[in-house]
Amino acid sequence: MRIFLALLLSTTALPALAQERPVSLVGSGVAASSAQNSATRPIRFAAAAPAGSTLVVPLLRADGVAAATAGLPSATAEAIRAGVAAARFEPKANTTLSLYGVPGHARVLLVGIKPVREVPLEADIANFAGTALQELRGDPAEIAILTAGLPADAAGYAATQAAFGAQLGQYRFDRLKSTSKAPPVAPVTVVTADAGAAARYAADLQHVADATAFARDLVTTPATELYPESFVAEVRAQLRGVPNVRITVLDEAQMRSLGMGSLVGVGQGSRRPSRLLAVEYRGGSGAPLALVGKGITFDSGGISIKPALGMWEMKGDMAGAAATMGAVIAAARRGANVNVVAVAALSENMPGGNAQRPGDVVRTMNGKTIEVINTDAEGRLVLADANQWTIRQFQPMALVNIATLTGGIVAALGDEYAGLFAREETLAGRLMTAGGKVGEDLWRMPIHPSYAEDMASEIADIKNANEGGRAGSGTAAHFISYLTPEPTPWAHIDMAAVDRAEKALPTVPKGPRGFGVRLLDQLLRGYESR
Numbered sequence: 234m235r236i237f238l239a240l241l242l243s244t245t246a247l248p249a250l251a252q253e254r255p256v257s258l259v260g261s262g263v264a265a266s267s268a269q270n271s272a273t274r275p276i277r278f279a280a281a282a283p284a285g286s287t288l289v290v291p292l293l294r295a296d297g298v299a300a301a302t303a304g305l306p307s308a309t310a311e312a313i314r315a316g317v318a319a320a321r322f323e324p325k326a327n328t329t330l331s332l333y334g335v336p337g338h339a340r341v342l343l344v345g346i347k348p349v350r351e352v353p354l355e356a357d358i359a360n361f362a363g364t365a366l367q368e369l370r371g372d373p374a375e376i377a378i379l380t381a382g383l384p385a386d387a388a389g390y391a392a393t394q395a396a397f398g399a400q401l402g403q404y405r406f407d408r409l410k411s412t413s414k415a416p417p418v419a420p421v422t423v424v425t426a427d428a429g430a431a432a433r434y435a436a437d438l439q440h441v442a443d444a445t446a447f448a449r450d451l452v453t454t455p456a457t458e459l460y461p462e463s464f465v466a467e468v469r470a471q472l473r474g475v476p477n478v479r480i481t482v483l484d485e486a487q488m489r490s491l492g493m494g495s496l497v498g499v500g501q502g503s504r505r506p507s508r509l510l511a512v513e514y515r516g517g518s519g520a521p522l523a524l525v526g527k528g529i530t531f532d533s534g535g536i537s538i539k540p541a542l543g544m545w546e547m548k549g550d551m552a553g554a555a556a557t558m559g560a561v562i563a564a565a566r567r568g569a570n571v572n573v574v575a576v577a578a579l580s581e582n583m584p585g586g587n588a589q590r591p592g593d594v595v596r597t598m599n600g601k602t603i604e605v606i607n608t609d610a611e612g613r614l615v616l617a618d619a620n621q622w623t624i625r626q627f628q629p630m631a632l633v634n635i636a637t638l639t640g641g642i643v644a645a646l647g648d649e650y651a652g653l654f655a656r657e658e659t660l661a662g663r664l665m666t667a668g669g670k671v672g673e674d675l676w677r678m679p680i681h682p683s684y685a686e687d688m689a690s691e692i693a694d695i696k697n698a699n700e701g702g703r704a705g706s707g708t709a710a711h712f713i714s715y716l717t718p719e720p721t722p723w724a725h726i727d728m729a730a731v732d733r734a735e736k737a738l739p740t741v742p743k744g745p746r747g748f749g750v751r752l753l754d755q756l757l758r759g760y761e762s763r
């Protein structure tokens with residue numbers, strides 16, 4: 234039979250009989266697609282708008298057109314002023330007005346900026362550019378983004394933030410469509426007198442935009458393609474040739490011999506083996522900052538299986554791990570002056586014949602035991618071992634978890650904020666500040682001492698869920714804190730509500746936000762010695 238098969242396999246046209254499923258194969262073996270997403274618009278910088286381009290004009294006040302259009306021919310500037318007045322356009326944050334028939338430009342798009350303070354923040358500028366690129370998605374013309382009218386104080390970051398917002402706003406995931414009508418790719422020109430902007434963007438924010446797109450791709454990629462081993466391969470590919478990076482991957486046998494029963498237990502019902510991935514980037518001095526993300530490549534709930542409605546979104550239950558990897562990839566590529574270790578705790582939570590059962594007791598690496606009341610509370614289980622290993626291995630100066638951890642945080646905060654839990658004030662403050670600066674806002678949540686009683690187990694050191702689910706996000710945070718050795722400063726971001734944008738945000742088309750990449754990147758910048 235074996236010889237017969239070998240003969241058949243050597244012919245080109247395979248009869249159905251020969252396409253037997255190799256024993257080792259997981260999944261159908263038929264890839265949906267191997268194509269890349271369609272190309273986006275290249276982004277350039279120049280001192281003047283290209284002729285015939287669609288002009289994007291940021292506007293802080295209705296009477297600010299003259300300042301915003303400084304440098305344009307007077308007939309063009311006057312036509313824009315007249316159009317804004319006739320439309321009675323009152324610029325608010327990210328409101329838009331299109332004008333047609335302006336001399337020299339077939340279309341002019343005015344975009345409002347309403348800064349909280351007099352000078353727009355970096356995020357305000359990224360936002361107007363992101364809004365423009367989304368609005369102009371189908372526009373075949375070149376796009377020119379003016380920055381002259383932005384206050385002089387913002388000059389240092391106006392051009393690069395406009396480019397950053399434009400790049401984030403034109404993100405798309407279309408590689409699984411067999412017939413895709415790709416949007417136009419005529420270039421974007423950021424119009425600026427700042428001759429150094431192009432080089433600064435290429436060396437810095439461009440890497441953050443690319444890493445955010447990478448995180449978004451991972452969240453959207455179906456679990457047929459994205460599982461612990463392929464997650465590791467994707468991250469490796471991003472870091473090939475990047476200096477000062479060391480990658481460590483633990484397989485299940487290694488984790489088992491280290492006693493990581495809590496992490497390995499989550500993946501034991503899946504044909505896809507778990508992995509622990511650590512990416513160390515050393516660009517500074519001293520103990521590293523550790524970023525440890527939940528990387529459940531699919532969360533069915535396991536034996537405590539989830540209802541069907543919305544379960545598909547659980548292909549994105551690795552968004553926290555995507556954020557930690559995005560942040561370290563950006564840091565390494567921009568050569569940040571900081572030491573960081575990003576860790577992804579990777580498992581697939583499936584209800585297989587060998588899956589763990591409610592009532593099982595598992596043991597973590599440092600010997601603490603956990604009664605698994607609910608197999609759907611799996612994120613905290615993988616993070617417990619990942620945190621213990623990270624602290625033992627790297628002695629970090631602080632550890633930040635980020636995870637799509639609980640439904641409770643969705644109920645509490647909607648999609649305006651991610652929840653922040655912390656047992657150390659300096660770290661919490663740094664995270665709040667970083668989030669506010671980049672427009673990924675955090676809201677501080679409590680870890681009340683009574684949560685310890687809610688999570689007490691009768692037969693183990695702690696249980697992984699409290700029946701009834703009171704304070705579901707806080708008790709989850711307590712669980713992780715309890716299993717994360719002191720005195721390491723520790724904070725945890727529950728991003729369950731903000732992993733996807735249900736409707737478009739200025740720099741996020743509807744879909745995965747890549748939440749956390751910009752936030753953690755900003756956090757790292759705060760530790761950089763300049």
Ligand code: BES
Nearest residue numbers: 607609610611637638639640641698729
């Ligand atoms: N991955 C989910 C949390 C989640 C919910 C993420 C909605 C994104 C959107 C997590 O593993 C989970 O199932 N949590 C449970 C825990 C409960 C069983 C104790 C929850 O929060 O309901």
Ligand code: ZN
Nearest residue numbers: 532609610611
């Ligand atoms: Zn779950």
Ligand code: ZN
Nearest residue numbers: 529532550612
């Ligand atoms: Zn989960």
